Amino acid sequence: MIDIVNLPKLWILPLAWTWNITLLGLTFDIGCALIYRFMNKNNPYKTQIFNFIKQIALFNLIWLCISILIFFTIFGPAFSGLSMLFSPIITLLMFALAIRTLAIKFYDVHFFGNKSNYAYLNSSTKKFTNWIITDTSIVILCIFSAIFGTILNGIPFYLNNSKQLISLFRIEDCLNPTSLLIFLLLIIFSITQASVFCYIKTQLHKMKIIALISTILLFTIISCSIFPIENLIEEFHYTYFSKNIIRSVFITLPISALILIAAIINKRYTLALITSSGIIKIFMIIFDLILFPFIVPSSIDTSQSLICINSFSNIQTLVVSLIFVIPMLIAALCTVWIYNKLINSKTLATSAKTKNSVITKL
């Protein structure tokens, strides 16, 4: 039996889980969009990588919708407060995501003229589209890191007598060291993951070098960020989990980076891919562990923060929404299957030799 009192706490799990899937997919997608620009124009694999992005872009978008809607349904008051604070940058994020997906999905639309006249990757329209995809990808990462960094830092607000959120937050506050650190980490995570994938697919030496450099950079940044993260952990007095647990999870990050370097050098493709995705997953778990049970922490008075217990919608909705956990699980399994189909071990092993893959088939 599910304890109804603890239901809001339990709902944090599916919420964190859907956000993790979304960000994992988005970073992979964005990383590929950044990396494939480094490829030569005439490289046939460029189209393959682009087709891969095209396949997963809509799935990532739908996962983002699911995670936002779970937040909206289960933690309505917290969603309301958070969206009120970040309204302008969320608008920017909305347009960036929509434009990027539109550019990816309608990349091969040829405007006026015959099909034979249109050069696939060389025309100015295509260059412009490529430019849009890359730029919006960076903007999306920027906005996500600004939001996450500000939440980790704490937002200056308090609740009045009628439980309305009174904010002293300015949009410039998003530019803080924690946001910058998260942006750096996210961009390197996505580039590492994508470059490992591209290296496995294409066997290009350039990709291997990018993968190695980004992993070494990642290792350095993680090692340097131990102290700021320690400070953050110290600031959260009400964190549910003990600080030693968070520290021990954090130590796995540099270890995973070292394993990734070894895997790339020794050509252990599957291990490299799993480790590169695993690093992002660990990073998100650390974020969840530090924040739990906070949803929107207040930097003025921690006791005024929006916690999962005081900012859920109502018990009836929480119970009814449990029905969606099963289809969400099935959807997650389907996503894993899709990724497996697009980058399965067989394709990984044979791609370099036969130059044939499922992506080409699709």
Place this chain on the structure above:
Amino acid sequence: MNEFIEFSKNQFFLTAGFNLIFVEFNAGISLITAIMYSMRKTIWQRCAKFWLKTILASYSITVITTLLLVFQLATNWSKLGGICGNIFGPFLILIALIMFFCEFLMFLIKLRAEKTKTLWILTILMHLHLWIIIAIQTTMHQPNSSIEFDYMNNCAHIVSFFDISFNFNTAIQFTKSLWKSYSIASIFCIGICARYILQNKHIAFSISSIKTAVLIGGSACISLTPLIYKASSFQMPNIKNIQTINVIHIKNGMLGLQAMRNLKKEYTLAEKEIFLMHKHDIAYANLIPELQPTERLIGTSFETVLPSISEINQEQITQIANEIIPNFKLAFYSNLITIFINILLTIIFFMFAYKLFRKKITSANFTLKCAIVVMPLPFLSAISQYANIEATRGPWLINNMLPIYLAASNLTAISAMISLISMCIFLFICILLFAFRIINIAQDGPENHPISTHNEPKPILKNKLSKILNKKHLAKKINMKSSYKAQVPSRMDFKKLKKKTNKWKRKNK
């Protein structure tokens, strides 16, 4: 604040209307495709494969517009989450999950040869998507007893999920939307096929597609006739009466609001009785922005100030009562447009049915040209139907419960205006890209489309080889190693192949 709400309202209705049109189009075209694919003959399957490409194109737009709608809940309507996130949230999650599975099924369709079952499941899911959208819309319009508003805590609760999903009003609205979606998809199919026939191309394909489209679209238009007959009896209500009723509601609501405030301070039976008596009219009192609590800086901290109800005079009440009268004129004219378009479409479907019956469709130039001209009309009809619903909404987000302005964010009008302009430009680009994609698909024609080649891979190399060598298993071996780069065989490839066949012959000897 008023300007911000107007801009936000327009932005939301623009995106929601755009989304609804594409959802309707998807439902209609998926049904046509599924029916075609269920036929055993190859010509029907060829037709289905062609129309499947249009579903793939339109579904991307549907997902993008849904994302825009979801994000608007956070940007322009940030208070909505706290007030009624628990009501619409589960339905919206369901829509997102349906979208995921639809996209997954499309992935499967691209990957696998067997499509009939997958296509039918896709069709059912797309219809379910439409049903949920209509259910949400109808609930906002006529909540009846399915929703209860807690004025004390300023949030809504669901009484019954079943009542929201399955009720008479939803069923009627869904039927309307469904027939509309079938007519949109049918006219779209007929328009493209008419163009082919006029160009004297793909005649067999076009006639088969037109047959299915006329059957579905024609029956949809005829089924809409009783509903349209009912709509045509729409009469302009007496506005003075509505205004008087509104004034009474507002006054009662003010009494209820005062009783609620008193109850929060001190519980008395008399106040409780007044509150219960006028509970349902408090929403009308909430329409007066001057009565809403404000935050004022007193000393070093902010404090909530409740404006006095006695400060509101008769003039203000009359003004609000006037403002909240729905735009009946817009509703009337949009209804008129829908009726006119539906009659026109019915005539066109009859013309096509007659020409098909007489087997003179290829020579019926006027009918074919008419079909091309009326292609945008069903979309216009869908927009006018949506405008009709929005016009009768008035100032309410949930009818007689929640005024729109209470759910809006506290942003400036300029930011909303910039957002609205950007949204207009973005949606225009969406339409342009979709139109160009459809033109591309139409130019490609029913042959040589990627879906058929995925499922039945016939690379040029394999065919030529089997012709030259007439050895199937060797051709298979070579096909295994062929990349898409090597699909056009070069001289070197043939030299290599010859060498290999020689080796194979020697071994066999």
